[in-house]
Structure formats: C-alpha cells, structure tokens
Amino acid sequence: MSEVLPDIPRVYTALAEWMACLIYISVLKKLLTGWRLVAFSGVLLIGQAVFLVMTKDLPIVFWIPSMVVAIGMMFLFIYRSCDITALEAGYFSARAFVAAELVASLEWQVHFFFLNGKSSHWLWAVLILIVVYGFSFLLIWLLEKRQIPDGGKLNIRPRELWSTVVIGAAVFGISNLSFVSARTPFSGKYAQDIFNIRTLVDLGGFTMLYAYHLQLKELRVRHELKAVENILQNQYSQYQQSKESIEIINFKYHDLKNQIIALRAEEDSKKRNEFLTEMENEIKTYEAQHKTGNHVLDTLLTSKNMYCLKKGITLTCVADGTLLNGIDVIDICTIFGNALDNAIEYEQKIEEEEKRLIHVSVFSQKGFIMIRFENYFEGELTLEGDLPATTKENSNYHGYGLKSIRYAVQKYGGVVNLDQKENWFELKILIPKPD
Numbered sequence: 001m002s003e004v005l006p007d008i009p010r011v012y013t014a015l016a017e018w019m020a021c022l023i024y025i026s027v028l029k030k031l032l033t034g035w036r037l038v039a040f041s042g043v044l045l046i047g048q049a050v051f052l053v054m055t056k057d058l059p060i061v062f063w064i065p066s067m068v069v070a071i072g073m074m075f076l077f078i079y080r081s082c083d084i085t086a087l088e089a090g091y092f093s094a095r096a097f098v099a100a101e102l103v104a105s106l107e108w109q110v111h112f113f114f115l116n117g118k119s120s121h122w123l124w125a126v127l128i129l130i131v132v133y134g135f136s137f138l139l140i141w142l143l144e145k146r147q148i149p150d151g152g153k154l155n156i157r158p159r160e161l162w163s164t165v166v167i168g169a170a171v172f173g174i175s176n177l178s179f180v181s182a183r184t185p186f187s188g189k190y191a192q193d194i195f196n197i198r199t200l201v202d203l204g205g206f207t208m209l210y211a212y213h214l215q216l217k218e219l220r221v222r223h224e225l226k227a228v229e230n231i232l233q234n235q236y237s238q239y240q241q242s243k244e245s246i247e248i249i250n251f252k253y254h255d256l257k258n259q260i261i262a263l264r265a266e267e268d269s270k271k272r273n274e275f276l277t278e279m280e281n282e283i284k285t286y287e288a289q290h291k292t293g294n295h296v297l298d299t300l301l302t303s304k305n306m307y308c309l310k311k312g313i314t315l316t317c318v319a320d321g322t323l324l325n326g327i328d329v330i331d332i333c334t335i336f337g338n339a340l341d342n343a344i345e346y347e348q349k350i351e352e353e354e355k356r357l358i359h360v361s362v363f364s365q366k367g368f369i370m371i372r373f374e375n376y377f378e379g380e381l382t383l384e385g386d387l388p389a390t391t392k393e394n395s396n397y398h399g400y401g402l403k404s405i406r407y408a409v410q411k412y413g414g415v416v417n418l419d420q421k422e423n424w425f426e427l428k429i430l431i432p433k434p435d
Contacts, residue, residue, distance in 0.1 A: 008108045010052035012129065013100070016107075017070065018045045019133060020100035021077045023141045024092045027148045028082040037081060044077045067172070071097050087156045094161075094168040095209050099140055101172060102202035107132040109195040143210065147217055160216060164209060171205025292362070294321025296332045301360070304340045312353040313344060319362035323369045326434045331408040335371065336360075338401035339427055343375040346425070350376060369414075369431040377425035381418070405429070 022041065032040055048070065055066040074096055079089035111128050115121050175198040292298055301317055308315040324332055340358070347356040357376045362369070405427075406416045414431035 008104050010056050011049050012108065013104050014045070014049035014052045016100040016104035016133065017074055017097065018048055018077075019137050020096040020103070020140075021074050021081075021093075023099070023137055023144060024096050025078060025081045026141065027145050028078075028084060028092070030081065031083040032081045040081060041077075044073065048073055074100075085156070087158060087161050091156045091161050091164050094164045095213070098168050098171055098202065098205050098209055099137075101175065102199070102206045103133060103136040103140075105175070105195075105199045105202050106136060109199050112195065147213060155220070164212065167205065167209055167212070171201060171208075175199075175201035175205070292317070292319045292321030294324045294332070296329050297321040297324060297336060297362075300333065300336050300340070304344065308344060308358065311344070311348055311356070313347045313356040313358060315340075315358045315360070317360040319360060320364065321362065323362055323364055323433070327412065327431075331411065334408040335405050335429065338405050339373045342401055342427075343373060343425075346377070347375055350378065364433065367433055369429075369433055371429040371431070373427040374424050377420060377423055381420035381425065 018041070021044075025037075030037065051073070052066075052070060055062065058066060071093060075089055075093040078084075078092050078096065079086060082089065084092075107129060110132055111125060114128065115124060292301070297319065298321065301315075301319075305315045340360070343358045347358060350356050355376050359372075359374045361372045361374075364370070402416070402418075409416050409429055409431060412431045414429060417426075417428045417430075419426045419428065
C-alpha cells in the first residue's frame, strides 16, 4: 500500500468531537437539561461541523489555530452544559479532544481498510461509522461513568489542568506529525504506517490521561480519608479534654456549694442570702446538666452547651443515651461532635440571639435508633450532590464533617438524611437497633 492516506473527513471529526463532549456531559452534573440541552447541543454540532469544513483548505500555518478554536468550542459546549468550574471544563475538554481523535482515527482506519478509500460504497461507509463510533463511545462512557464522583466535581487545580493539556497537545502533535512532514524519525511514508502511528499514539494518549484521572481520583480519596481521620481524632481529643475539664469544674463547684452552705449557716443577712442565691444559680448554669444514661454523650452535650451559653445559643436535648451504649466511643464523638459543631457554626451567624436555637433528640422508633439534630435556619437549603452548598472560600475542604458522620453511621448499617422544614434545618440519622 503505497498511496498517500486521505485525511479524515472534517464532518467525521466534528461528529467525533461533539459525541466525545456528550459523553462527559452525560456523567457530569448538568446545568442545562431537557430541550435546552438538546437545542444547545444541536447548535454546537452544526457550528463545529461548519467551522471544520470551512477551514479544511486553509494553509498549514492555520491548522493549529483552527484546532485551538475547535477545542475552544468543545470547552464552551461542556462548560455551558455542566455545573462545573472553568478549570474542570478545561480538564474534561482536553480529555474529550483526545478521545475524539482516537475514535475518529480508528474509524477512518477501519473504513480505509475495508473500502480502500472508495466513495461508491457509501452505505458501508455509514454502517462502519455507526458501528465504530457507537461501540467506541459506549466503551468510553462505561469507563468514565465509574470514575466520576457523585456530583461530577473533581476540584481540579491549575497544575492538574495544565498537565492534562500538555499531555493532550503532545499526543495530538505526535499522532499527526506524518501529515506535516515525513522526514522525521516518528513519521510514516505510507498509508498503513500513518494509520498505525496515529491510532496507536491516540490510544496511548487516551490511556495515559485515563490513568492520570484514576491517580487524581485516588489522591482525592486518600486526602479525604486523611481529613476525615483527623476530624475523628480531633473530636475524640475534644471529648477527652472536655471530660477532664468538666470533672475538675464539678469538683470545684461541689466545694463552692459546701462553702455557700457554711456561709448561710453563719450569717443571716438578707443581702448576703440574695448574693449567695445568685451565686448558686450561676453555678447551676455551668453544672453538667445532661444526664442521658450515656456518659460519653453527657460529656459532649455538656461541653457543647457550655460553649453555646457563651455565644448566646440555646441548646436543648431530649435523649435516651442508653440506646447508644452499643456504639463505639469514637463514633459517638464523631456523630454528635461534628453535627453540633456544624449547627453551632451556623447559629453564630444569626444576628437575633433569641433565634439561635439547637435541639438534639435520641429515641427509639420501630426497631431503629433515631438521632435528630435541628437548628434554626434562614434561607433555602441548596445541595451539591448530597452535601449543603458551601459558603467557604476553600471548597476543597467542604463537607468533611458530614462525610465523617456518614462513614461512622454506615458502620452500623445506618443512613443519614438532610432536610429543611420551614425555618429548621434537620440532620436525621437512622441506625438499626442491635439484636
């Protein structure tokens, strides 16, 4: 086979790029849905095809700028269709471009092998196009669907984006080098050589980007687990410190009570009695007020309540702590510590002190342990995946408290649910009671 290989039809390339974008849009969180997505997709397909066909006969110096514009259209397609950041859209656009190059190259190689470049067999050409594109993009969709996290967000950083772009540019340059010059160590002179080089380089590039994606995902999981582990340890450490502090405080208060009794017996002044009564009431405010039947829960609630009193937050609790006796100490600290910390953090933002309310309840319901945290909430609850939308500047550390709660609850076969009822935010936990 000595004839020079005809290039891939530009319409085929446009279709491959469009379908590659759709693959990633389908597994990401949507911004456009229904007829709006269909209409926008149709416009982008027509625009992509028209642009590539019109730039077909431009001089070679315009080839790279034309491809940059084509990739820009892919970026626009993904960015405007999905609820992701520009960095994430750029990352997925680079991956979609390499996937499109691979599928288009593979299809044209199969086409040329069976039809030898003959245009008379247009029915066979259409059949090959449908089969190769359909099978290839279905396989890519199955691979990508398993590796995209819930909510379709990866929190891509600039360094990770540029790594992907560099890999994609290198793959594109090497795979198409034979079309620019045949006088390089990496170029082919004949049709089959060019086919093999382009398809295999594109396949290697796609595999490399897929492996890089898996590595990023694994690093994210490790980072998340490490953060959750730190939260667990911090909550347990706080529990230990609170336990020691409360024991010391209760000991001191017991001594003060004895002193008050002695002073009352010695002096009967009305003014002194009023002063002593006031002292006693203040002491009662800081006593361990919660007696739930579980000493770990008592310590946590007392510690959090003391902090709430300082911040003008009313914390109430109705709990049967004996239901938690089968749950590990660290898991109790994780569940109640993180849930109360989140509620307290929000309530501190409420300007009117009388609205700073938190209520905790633990009770048995139809063979389950129900744990419910309620706090006064203003506005509308917006979820990103299964987590409330963050208002923090650094979203990379968003939601680890709730994730650690979920991990702890799942150890006992339980579930976690978030809800809003009028002006109340609810975190509900359901754990099967042990046999």
